[in-house]
Amino acid sequence: MDLMTWFEVSSLPWSRATQQRKSLRRASISWRPTVTTASEIWHGPYSTPLNSFSSSRLATNYNNSNAKLFFLMDFKAFAGKSDTSRRQFMEGAAKSALGVSVATTFGAALDQQKAFAEETAGGGKAKSLIYIFNSGGMTHLDTFDPKENNKKVMGDTETVSTKVPGIRYGSHLKGLAEHADKIAVINSMSSQNGAHAQARYQMMTGYNQRATIVHPHIGPFCEKFFGKRGDLLPDSVIVNRGTSNSGYLEPALSPLPVANPTAGIANSTIMTSQERFNQRMEMSLDIGQNFVDKYQHYSSPKGYIEFYDQASRLLSSEELKVFDLSGEKDRQKYGMNNLGQGCLLARRLVEKGVRVIEVHNGGWDMHAGIQDSLASRLPPYDQAVSALISDLDQRGLLESTLVVTGTDFGRTSRINERAGRDHQPAVFSTMFAGGGIAGGQKYGKSDADGRRVGENKVSVEDFHATIGYGLGVDLGYEIYSPSGRPFVFGNHGKPVTSLYA
Structure with missing residues (x-):
């Protein structure tokens, strides 16, 4: 289970919140910003730093009396695998970075996580x-x-x-x-x-x-x-x-x-020579890669390139025979x-x-x-x-x-x-x-x-x-x-x- 926790820092002045954000980034803690106003919501996650995501616009809305700023911190990679080390990390990080004590609140959250893990342990036999x-x-x-x-x-x-x-x-x-x-x-x-x-x-x-x-x-x-x-x-x-x-x-x-x-x-039969098929696929992938490079901030183009690459490699492999039932004696x-x-x-x-x-x-x-x-x-x-x-x-x-x-x-x-x-x-x-x-x-x-x-x-x-x-x-x-x-x-x-x- 991902151990992710929202920290509200809207009580801090914008300059102080920005400072704490930088502290979190220096500590290599994953975070996602979310600003909620009475009229609109901006939601992460973002691959770019917060100061690259319209900081001035964010600051303006942050100062709105109805706005709240949160940091979503992912402790999974930093807090260790044991409940004790996670608890200590969460408490220490929150105290140093945000100036708050979270031992009681997040201790209870960890206890709840542990109870859920114990309740659902023992599965996973099916491959x-x-x-x-x-x-x-x-x-x-x-x-x-x-x-x-x-x-x-x-x-x-x-x-x-x-x-x-x-x-x-x-x-x-x-x-x-x-x-x-x-x-x-x-x-x-x-x-x-x-x-x-x-x-x-x-x-x-x-x-x-x-x-x-x-x-x-x-x-x-x-x-x-x-x-x-x-x-x-x-x-x-x-x-x-x-x-x-x-x-x-x-x-x-x-x-x-x-x-x-x-x-x-x-449509799995190659209608030309293998060499010509490979050349066509290389050309297609090159054209597709140019599109991916142009729109690299979007995941879908890259995903489609990977999908077609997998399909083309399957068409040229012996693994394709698993789909042919003609020789199966148990039909x-x-x-x-x-x-x-x-x-x-x-x-x-x-x-x-x-x-x-x-x-x-x-x-x-x-x-x-x-x-x-x-x-x-x-x-x-x-x-x-x-x-x-x-x-x-x-x-x-x-x-x-x-x-x-x-x-x-x-x-x-x-x-x-x-x-x-x-x-x-x-x-x-x-x-x-x-x-x-x-x-x-x-x-x-x-x-x-x-x-x-x-x-x-x-x-x-x-x-x-x-x-x-x-x-x-x-x-x-x-x-x-x-x-x-x-x-x-x-x-x-x-x-x-x-x-x-």
């Missing part, structure tokens, strides 16, 4: 994540949260016993029932988003959709936190989607989109459809060290004829995910690979006049396996009709924090958008640590 997203809103009642003795709710759906006594799934999940000892299900998921676009966005990013910013998916955030794992293959891949982005992060962190897992990477086992082949590709990518793979699977918005739709959609899902869990387990990869399935939201307990179920964000189910998960359990409950959370509510933020915990992400680590806004993995959700062994 990779395969996140299967069932787009449209997969019904929880006909899958992982059946109400066996409630015919009014279940309709024609039957249940099946699993490998774990006392746990039953919907009857179409016979394959997963055999892996229930490796699976943990959350039956108390809850969202406030009942529209598809907003619900999907939050389930993929952990944040509510906003018009002013685009948040990154799990893959780019993890690469930003951990750094790039491999040299040629991307850190994250999105399967069954033709486009991707990195949100507010650098374009080079964008996941590689694979629109069709059976077709490999689109039939996964199912010859986009979900099955996407899960197979995900397993191959995990073997090559790719950190995060999303596999998208549509067709779950069942407002009408739900029984026919379930008979069509659930068997391929059951086959693909069962094959994936079994394959990873046999190859010794399941313990280091977190497999998660999620969806937009749940569906109503009432079967409507069109024999379907409508949207229900109040409660739904998600599934976890591998990556340190203690299988054979259900967490949380819905009520008797599967309409509301009965106990142990888990928000979408908690769901993401649970994934981050398994991957070893510091859930308090702040990443800043270009506008200077801080974001953390899981949007301050609390991980369900009891899912893990």
Whole structure:
């Protein structure tokens, strides 16, 4: 967790505040200026010194009676790793630089940080994540949260016993029932988003959709936190989607989109000689570098150059073969459809060290004829995910690979006049396996009709924090958008640590 603290120095005269700012810079302490007036806000971070950032304008507004000047000091690199050394550094730095005593205030902050760290310790067994997203809103009642003795709710759906006594799934999940000892299900998921676009966005990013910013998916955030794992293959891949982005992060962190897992990477065949291709790429990169040099204060141009450079090197490498499924002997086992082949590709990518793979699977918005739709959609899902869990387990990869399935939201307990179920964000189910998960359990409950959370509510933020915990992400680590806004993995959700062994 980044140890960052705001110091208010607005009580000092401008000349004294400037003097303290210089003292902080001489001490090599990272800082960000923020001036807040009644009418406007200027927000960091800035790569240039404060005196290069319109000092006169800043001073004018600083003298406004409604203005406050803060310094954000990052002690992580200077305070040492122990709580004691951090506490001593913070107290000493504040007293000498700002003339205040902060032992009580920041001591409490450190205690809070320590308690959070202890609470979330023990995760990080998963080296990779395969996140299967069932787009449209997969019904929880006909899958992982059946109400066996409630015919009014279940309709024609039957249940099946699993490998774990006392746990039953919907009857179409016979394959997963055999892996229930490796699976943990959350039956108390809850969202406030009942529209598809907003619900999907939050389930993929952990944040509510906003018009002013685009948040990154799990893959780019993890690469930003951990750094790039491999040299040629991307850190994250999105399967069954033709486009991707990195949100507010650098374009080079964008996941590689694979629109069709059976077709490999689109437009990846070099249509000329390798020598001519290299010459063209060198020319393109030179032109791009000129643009980067001209606008060096902006991160996006440089990010795009890095992105295209990575792509061109991948096209010329043997690593590209991992996307070719034509010679894979296990294709039939996964199912010859986009979900099955996407899960197979995900397993191959995990073997090559790719950190995060999303596999998208549509067709779950069942407002009408739900029984026919379930008979069509659930068997391929059951086959693909069962094959994936079994394959990873046999190859010794399941313990280091977190497999998660999620969806937009749940569906109503009432079967409507069109024999379907409508949207229900109040409660739904998600599934976890591998990556340190203690299988054979259900967490949380819905009520008797599967309409509301009965106990142990888990928000979408908690769901993401649970994934981050398994991957070893510091859930308090702040990443800043270009506008200077801080974001953390899981949007301050609390991980369900009891899912893990």
